[in-house]
Amino acid sequence: MEDLHLASIVVSTIRNAPVLMFAAMAGLFAERSGVVDIGLEGKILASAFVSAAVAYTFQNPWYGIGAGIAVSVVLAMIQAFVSITQKGNQLVCGIAINIAMSGLTFVVAQFFFQQGGRTPDLGAARLTDVVLPGTAALDGIPVIGWLYGHVIGGQSVLVYLAFILVPIVHWVLYHSRFGLRLRACGENPHAADAAGVSVQRTRYIAMLVAGVLCSFSGAYLAVVQSGFFLRDMSAGAGYLALTALVFGNWRPLHTVMGCLMFGLFGAIQIQLEGVDLPVVGRIPGSLIQMIPYVVTVVVLAGLMAKSVAPKALGKPFVKSR
Amino acid sequence: MKKTELPRWASGFVLPVLNLLSALLVAALVIHLLGESPIESLGILVNSAIVNPEGLSYTLFYASTFIFTGLAVSIAMQAGLFNIGAEGQMYVGGLGLTIAMLAFDAHLPAWLLILAGMIGAALFGALWAFLPGYLQARRGSHVVVTTIMFNFIAASLMNFIIVKYMIPEGEQNPASRVFADAAAMPLLNKWFPVLGDTPLNISFLLAIVALVIYGVMVWRSSWGYQLRATGLNPHAAHYAGVKISRTIIVTMLVSGALAGLAAVNSVMGSTHYLSLNFPAGAGFIGIAIALMGRQHPVGIFLSAVLFGALIQGGFDLSLEKPNIPQETFIFIQGLIILFCGAMENFYAPVVLKLINLKRKD
Numbered sequence: 001m002e003d004l005h006l007a008s009i010v011v012s013t014i015r016n017a018p019v020l021m022f023a024a025m026a027g028l029f030a031e032r033s034g035v036v037d038i039g040l041e042g043k044i045l046a047s048a049f050v051s052a053a054v055a056y057t058f059q060n061p062w063y064g065i066g067a068g069i070a071v072s073v074v075l076a077m078i079q080a081f082v083s084i085t086q087k088g089n090q091l092v093c094g095i096a097i098n099i100a101m102s103g104l105t106f107v108v109a110q111f112f113f114q115q116g117g118r119t120p121d122l123g124a125a126r127l128t129d130v131v132l133p134g135t136a137a138l139d140g141i142p143v144i145g146w147l148y149g150h151v152i153g154g155q156s157v158l159v160y161l162a163f164i165l166v167p168i169v170h171w172v173l174y175h176s177r178f179g180l181r182l183r184a185c186g187e188n189p190h191a192a193d194a195a196g197v198s199v200q201r202t203r204y205i206a207m208l209v210a211g212v213l214c215s216f217s218g219a220y221l222a223v224v225q226s227g228f229f230l231r232d233m234s235a236g237a238g239y240l241a242l243t244a245l246v247f248g249n250w251r252p253l254h255t256v257m258g259c260l261m262f263g264l265f266g267a268i269q270i271q272l273e274g275v276d277l278p279v280v281g282r283i284p285g286s287l288i289q290m291i292p293y294v295v296t297v298v299v300l301a302g303l304m305a306k307s308v309a310p311k312a313l314g315k316p317f318v319k320s321r
Numbered sequence: 322m323k324k325t326e327l328p329r330w331a332s333g334f335v336l337p338v339l340n341l342l343s344a345l346l347v348a349a350l351v352i353h354l355l356g357e358s359p360i361e362s363l364g365i366l367v368n369s370a371i372v373n374p375e376g377l378s379y380t381l382f383y384a385s386t387f388i389f390t391g392l393a394v395s396i397a398m399q400a401g402l403f404n405i406g407a408e409g410q411m412y413v414g415g416l417g418l419t420i421a422m423l424a425f426d427a428h429l430p431a432w433l434l435i436l437a438g439m440i441g442a443a444l445f446g447a448l449w450a451f452l453p454g455y456l457q458a459r460r461g462s463h464v465v466v467t468t469i470m471f472n473f474i475a476a477s478l479m480n481f482i483i484v485k486y487m488i489p490e491g492e493q494n495p496a497s498r499v500f501a502d503a504a505a506m507p508l509l510n511k512w513f514p515v516l517g518d519t520p521l522n523i524s525f526l527l528a529i530v531a532l533v534i535y536g537v538m539v540w541r542s543s544w545g546y547q548l549r550a551t552g553l554n555p556h557a558a559h560y561a562g563v564k565i566s567r568t569i570i571v572t573m574l575v576s577g578a579l580a581g582l583a584a585v586n587s588v589m590g591s592t593h594y595l596s597l598n599f600p601a602g603a604g605f606i607g608i609a610i611a612l613m614g615r616q617h618p619v620g621i622f623l624s625a626v627l628f629g630a631l632i633q634g635g636f637d638l639s640l641e642k643p644n645i646p647q648e649t650f651i652f653i654q655g656l657i658i659l660f661c662g663a664m665e666n667f668y669a670p671v672v673l674k675l676i677n678l679k680r681k682d
Binding site: 107296 | 351355403405452456460461462463465466467469470471473474477478480481484485605608609612644645646648649650651652653654655656658659662663664665666667
């Protein structure tokens with residue numbers, strides 16, 4: 001068991017979680033307004049590719065992140081148009097976006113870079129980690145030096161953004177006028193409508209916010225974590241984020257706890273690979289990969305938490321005559 | 322007829338065709354942007370997938386698999402369930418089939434082996450769909466998310482099983498041993514030599530039988546009535562005495578069994594061994610087929626043939642035009658799901674207006 005390093009598990013949990021946190025917060029806005037967002041996966045993938053491609057081309061990570069926001073917002077607006085204006089099936093629309101993006105990102109990556117659907121390594125265009133002032137001075141002190149240099153400091157700007165967004169999202173959702181309207185549209189759109197709130201407009205804005213937040217997830221994956229784009233690199237992160245949402249009962253703080261939990265599983269998975277454990281022996285990597293998905297099913301089965309979805313979730317709003 | 326409703330020929334034929342054309346138009350635009358000519362590409366596609374008899378045979382071979390996955394998604398949709406898990410169910414169905422083959426292919430005659438393979442595939446596919454169905458019916462966990470999770474679990478689990486238990490000794494390739502010759506599905510080129518050396522086999526005929534059974538069961542049996550009632554309005558169905566949770570679980574079992582049967586064509590009809598990721602997205606194509614064919618047997622058949630042609634023609638196209646790799650058709654598949662599924666009524670107001678103009682005359 002001495003191969004399991006607690007310190008590296010903590011650090012990699014913090015580094016795994018933002019992908020899920022951004023996407024889960026995006027899903028939070030969409031779903032609290034009453035629009036199911038199964039299309040998180042496709043938006044993550046699209047923004048991951050675009051941000052990697054643009055960051056590489058201009059050798060500037062910020063251009064990449066900006067382009068990622070743009071493409072994710074476009075996809076979110078397509079979703080919004082289909083779900084809100086067209087009153088189409090929101091699940092089908094999300095799945096369509098996921099499948100279409102899985103194909104399109106490969107085709108375009110192959111067209112521009114000819115590396116089997118991969119972008120070249122970003123190298124210097126990767127977003128660098130922030131080094132807090134005084135890291136070197138504290139480095140010698142056992143616990144505090146590590147805490148200051150590798151947990152609180154030494155992270156990418158996007159990691160800080162993910163954690164700073166949590167209280168902001170909480171405040172917007174529960175303490176702002178927009179948040180109240182948003183929740184009303186997700187729980188009882190007819191009441192919101194009667195009170196003079198435009199359900200359609202509120203849901204469009206929610207999807208816009210979801211598009212922006214979700215793009216950071218993709219950008220983080222490509223520009224920070226990996227330093228390149230790889231075919232289907234989101235690997236179900238969008239679905240895991242949705243599950244964290246179910247697990248957290250569509251509440252921001254609980255949802256983030258769910259994301260951190262999945263991040264922790266990811267970190268343990270890397271640690272467990274190729275390690276001989278007492279009793280069970282060596283667990284093959286393919287079985288460890290299953291853990292987050294199995295946990296998800298267990299969570300969904302209501303064995304760990306009772307989930308209450310927004311009441312009007314997935315139902316297109318038809319203004320009564 | 323009321324002025325606010327579309328006649329059946331319009332909603333059943335004109336709208337799906339308009340939706341399909343829109344999807345293909347967007348695809349053509351992307352192909353144009355990739356620097357290739359959409360018209361020329363279409364020519365290559367049609368030529369290699371339909372005009373050429375060997376190509377047509379491959380098209381129908383792929384279609385046989387897609388009919389089963391399309392049926393799997395369709396029957397679940399009839400009950401209001403969106404089964405995204407056909408991919409995983411087909412994969413696990415392949416395991417059931419392989420276990421049956423590895424156990425019996427030295428002992429049983431060919432026709433019994435085919436039967437055993439089909440039973441194994443259907444059984445394992447159904448089992449893989451049982452838990453999502455049960456959780457939806459009894460615990461209210463949404464079948465969409467659970468089936469997606471089961472796809473991921475199936476991928477990891479099958480990887481583990483194939484690598485750990487299936488690879489014959491001394492081999493490196495992650496695949497099971499090759500089945501005995503008796504376990505091969507009889508090829509149709511025995512009767513139609515014009516098909517050439519292609520894997521089109523009696524699965525195609527089985528798929529057509531399955532379409533007919535599906536049509537009869539859904540529209541002409543009391544079980545089908547319960548199924549559709551559950552899909553249209555579960556509250557009304559419950560009030561009329563339909564056991565909703567039982568209908569949901571049974572539907573998912575049938576859906577999973579159909580997805581499992583799709584493995585018969587892929588494994589026993591072509592490769593004759595179990596390999597990693599052999600479904601290759603056929604389960605997801607089933608979603609597109611179910612939506613495009615509006616869950617109607619004729620629609621499912623035509624959509625399955627269209628997708629078979631896209632896969633077969635797309636393969637030849639990717640060889641001639643490196644800028645249009647096979648993945649382009651995953652993108653087109655997504656477009657078809659978007660236009661034929663989520664935006665199915667996009668053109669309805671326009672078509673209605675046109676029809677009402679005619680009515681006034």
